[in-house]
Structure formats: C-alpha cells, structure tokens
Amino acid sequence: MTSIYDIAKMAGVSAATVSRVINDERYVSPETREKVQKVLRKTGFVPNANASSLTKKRTNTIAVVVPDITNPFFTEIIRGIEEQASAQKIAVILFNTDEDMDKERGALRFLMEKRADALIIASTASFAKHITSHLSAEIPLVLLDRQPKGLKADLVRSDDHRGAQMLVDYLVALGHREIGFIKGKDGISTARLRLEGYLQALEKHGLGPDEKLIVSGDFKQEGGREGMLKLLALACPPTCVITSNNLEALGALAAIRQMGLSIPEDISLVCFDDLELASQVYPFLTVVAQPVRTMGAVAAQLALERLDGNVQKPREVVMQMTLLERKSARRV
C-alpha cells in the first residue's frame, strides 16, 4: 500500500509536509503545496484513516445501536442521524440488537474496539450496568427513545406520557369505555411511561383500570399478536385497544383478522409510533407519531457537540407527539 512516505519521495518533500497538505494546514508554501497536490492527484492517493485515528484519537465514526433497523421508526431515525453525520464527514456504524441483551453487549464491545467517537443507542436493557461497564466514560453517549436506569446521559425522546393521554382522550371522545392496552417490553422506560400515561388518562376520565384489559407485550409483532388474542378471548373484550408501538399493532392486526374480525367495525385499534410508508399507501392506522427524522438529527447533533469539546451536563430533549387520526377507530 502506498503511504505518505511514497508521496513524499515522489514530490521531493518530507512526509510531514505531505501530511500538512493533506490536512490543509497552514505553514505550507503555495509552491510546495501545489507540488504535493499534483502528486496526490496523479497517484490517486487515499490516506489511511485508521492510521491517522491512531494519533488523532478520533475515528470520525459514530455507532448506532437499535433493536431493529427494519422498524420504520428506527429507519427514519437512522436516516436523520446519517444525514447529519455524513454532512460532517462522519461515518455511521450500524448494529441491530433484535431486543437481545447479548447482541447489545456484543455491539458495545465491538464499537469500543473500533473506538467509535460516539454512541447513539436505543437500548434493549432495563438497567445500564452493562453500558456503563462496557463503555468508557469519555465517549459521548446519546440515549434514544429509551432510558435505562442508572445512567446520566443525553436523551432524545418523545413525551410518551402525553402521547398516551392523547390516545385515551381520543378514544374516550369516541365513546369508548373499555380500552385495552398491550404493554411494551418489560423494563423499558418507554413502555412504562406509556402505560402510566394510559392509566392516568383513564383515571382522569373516571375510568378505573381493568387489570384484565392490560396484557403484556414485547414491542414486537408476535407479542402484539398474542396480546390481542388474549384480549379477544376475554368474556367481555374491550371495544378498542392501544398497543405500545407500531410493530405490536401489526401483530394485533393479524390477530384480529385471524379471528375473522375487522377494524374498526368489530374493534378499534390505535398505537404509538407511525408506520411511515405504510400509512401513505393506505392511511389506516390512527397513531400518535414522533418526529422521527428530526429526532435522529438531534441525537446526532448532541453527540457531535460533545465531540467538539463543549462539555456540558446531560441534556434531555423531549419532542411532542402528534395524533394522526385515520380510520382504525370508530365512534361507539
């Protein structure tokens, strides 16, 4: 592989000078600069970023760890991150965890070895022990959507509490009194906040919570399907159901169809997080949506700001959710 030493030789200067030209530093005479650049162009030389990261202590790399890149919620966020990052010549390394702790640990280990400059993570964990222990304290960390316990770090999330209230308000206004709820993954902050918001909103409307109407889920389709089947099997099923995220709603949808029922005639269904493209094809599912692309961009910026030195205390950015009314809930 050709190195700056080879270039130096060809240009009749020292390697240091070549380095200076490449990095656009001052203190290089216009003549030598031109001389070096000519060789650079002619040879099509590409400096080795890994080598330079060794001395610079920066890899210009930011790691993104999410449960599932296939979920449009995360896809859009990643897009937002990538846009910001690549505009600043920073690469994005991607990791899927599949909501699996071991995979998450593996990802953390890996990105540490690669010395990523920053980490943006939607963690699958309830507690942050594994994060704090795997991650060196210096590396900028931005929590996305979810906040594991025991960790002070930047956080970009939406107002889940308020989102839940919007959903319940909406359903109550339509006349629903028995509102089922499929919970999110156990131990995840987002899941808890959404449940709490739901419970509070019920209380506000003078509707005592009915334990039987609250079933567990895992933020995945399968969990949503099982949860919905459980609700439908009730002696007195709810007239509508809220799922804790978009994927669960898809599973619930499948369950409902499986039972030969239809939405919203037989049962209403709403959820957290939009389906993006899916909602364009057929504006069907009523949801409270988060400004996903923006969230990604914000997360990237928070990370990059820390990179550029300005050390600050943990910041929390809370976005507003929007109710997108479509056709999956009816008046009763």
Added chain:
Amino acid sequence: MTSIYDIAKMAGVSAATVSRVINDERYVSPETREKVQKVLRKTGFVPNANASSLTKKRTNTIAVVVPDITNPFFTEIIRGIEEQASAQKIAVILFNTDEDMDKERGALRFLMEKRADALIIASTASFAKHITSHLSAEIPLVLLDRQPKGLKADLVRSDDHRGAQMLVDYLVALGHREIGFIKGKDGISTARLRLEGYLQALEKHGLGPDEKLIVSGDFKQEGGREGMLKLLALACPPTCVITSNNLEALGALAAIRQMGLSIPEDISLVCFDDLELASQVYPFLTVVAQPVRTMGAVAAQLALERLDGNVQKPREVVMQMTLLERKSARRV
C-alpha cells in the same frame, strides 16, 4: 488510554505475549495465558481494532452504499447483510446516496479512507468509471440490484425481465390492453431491464407499445407522482399502470388520489418491489417482490468469501421474483 504494554507490565510479560493471548494464538503456556487473562478481565481492557488493522491489513468492516435506507427494499437488504456480517464479527458502515452521484462519490472516497474490507453497493450510476477509479481493485465488490456499465464484479439481483413479464401477463389476463409504464431512473440497469421486459411482454400478447403510455421516472416518489399525472392527463389514459419500483407506486398513488380517482375502480396500479410492513397493514398493492432479506445475506456472503481469499471470477446470483396479488388491479 491503556494499551497492551500496560497490560504486559501488570502481568509481568511482554506485549507480544499479551497480543498472543488476546488473539488466541498457540504457543502460549496455559499458566501465562491465565495470568494475562486475569489482568485483562480485571482491567476490562479493550484492544484498539484500528491499531491492529494497521498491521493486519483488515478492518473487519464492510461498507454498504444504498440510495435510501428509508426504502423498505433496501432496509430489508441491509438487515440481511447485517445479520451475516455481525455473526462473523464484522461491522457494517452505512451510506445513503439519495440517488446523488456526488454523495456516492463521497461515500466511496470515505470508505476507501476507512479501508473497508469490502463494499456492497446499489449504485446510482449508469457507468462504473467512478467506482473503478475510486476503488482499489483488490477490495471485494458486490453489486446489488443494479449493474453499472463497465464493471466486472459479483452481482446479486432479481430477474427483472421475468418480473415485468409476470406483471404484464397478470394485467392482460385481467383484460387490460392499455398498460401504462412509469420508467425507473435513467441509465440504471434495473430500470432498463424492467422496461425491456414490459415491452417484450406486450409484444408477446400482440399489444404494440404505445409511446404515450410510457413516461419517465426516477425511482422516487416525486417522479412517480409526476409520471402518473402525465398519464392521467392523456386524452385516453391507460386502464392500468406499472411503476418501476415501490416508491414510484406511492407517488402514483398520491397522484391518483389527488385527481379524485380511486384504485382499482378508476385505474389499476401494480409495481416492482414490495412495501413490506405497508403490505401487512393493508394488503393493497399488487407487486412482484424480490426475496430481499435473502439477497442481503447472499451479498454479504459473496463479499466475505472473497475476503477469505478464495479468489474467483465474478459471480452473478439471479433471484426469482414472486407475484403478490392484492387489490390494486381489477378485471376490465
């Protein structure tokens, strides 16, 4: 930062030995190995992969360049790649090009600097000059979905030609005679093959092509919208339309609604590539789908095989498309 030298000192051995332990090499006595590993564990030492890549000449990194990670077609492919890669301790660096040549060039340059071990790319270019010139010839290259001219490399794609025929056969069987076509991005192999397949199929059915029924597109929503508006403005609009990819179909859908028409009552619409989740919510759009997740996995494997030495000549993997019949086309 602590290095293997520090570990060596603490363990009372040389750095070389520490390196051997870390890399699980032979020729380390069980006792010293245990001694070193104890220190490794106690300190939570994480080796610097960039430094090691310097000598090993491998970064354990594979770059993926796609037009838009937000398109479920690519999302699923990336998922397939990531699964394969991370199983082999290989990281995925992600780049969006937005169908923009400059961004693609930037991505190529960047991944070269990072010395990615391999590249999987769905190129936005008609010609591969910029790829061959930016990329060193040694780095394993897998073309995804699209094949720019002037480049011999591994290729993973689907049988676009055949897919087009399936679509036309299907529509003709429904009684359609005026079949509109919104083309893909100019100069992209996939776009060309799909158009050719369409034309041939028409001929097979004794339907001469009507120039007015073929409009241009760009593989993006906006292009699909404009194309469809053009078709709808015709004195004698087609009874059905094929778009060259899923995004264009979404745009076409918007155009149709904008004109106050509905599918499939007023006009039928089918396309290449599935919408994944969208099709789960509401199985609406009839498409010919590619086995996306698998394609990603295959692409990753082709790349990794080359990495592991077994040099071979360019391979081409052609997948079969599947017609997924849904509700966006009606009998006439």
Added chain:
DNA sequence: TTGTATGCGTTATCAA
C-alpha cells in the same frame, strides 16, 4: 516554512 524524530497501539519476525 520545512524536516527530523518520536509516538499512537498492534502485530510479525526473528532470536533466544
């Protein structure tokens, strides 16, 4: 303004 020398954290080579 330029060059020399050294270090960044590993691995590979060669002796011991």
Added chain:
DNA sequence: TTGATAACGCATACAA
C-alpha cells in the same frame, strides 16, 4: 514458549 524489535501509516513537537 517468550521477548526484543521493527514495521504498519500517519501526526506532531521540536529543531532548523
């Protein structure tokens, strides 16, 4: 089986 020592490709302090 282990340890010096020299790369790997680049950046930087220091000297010139």
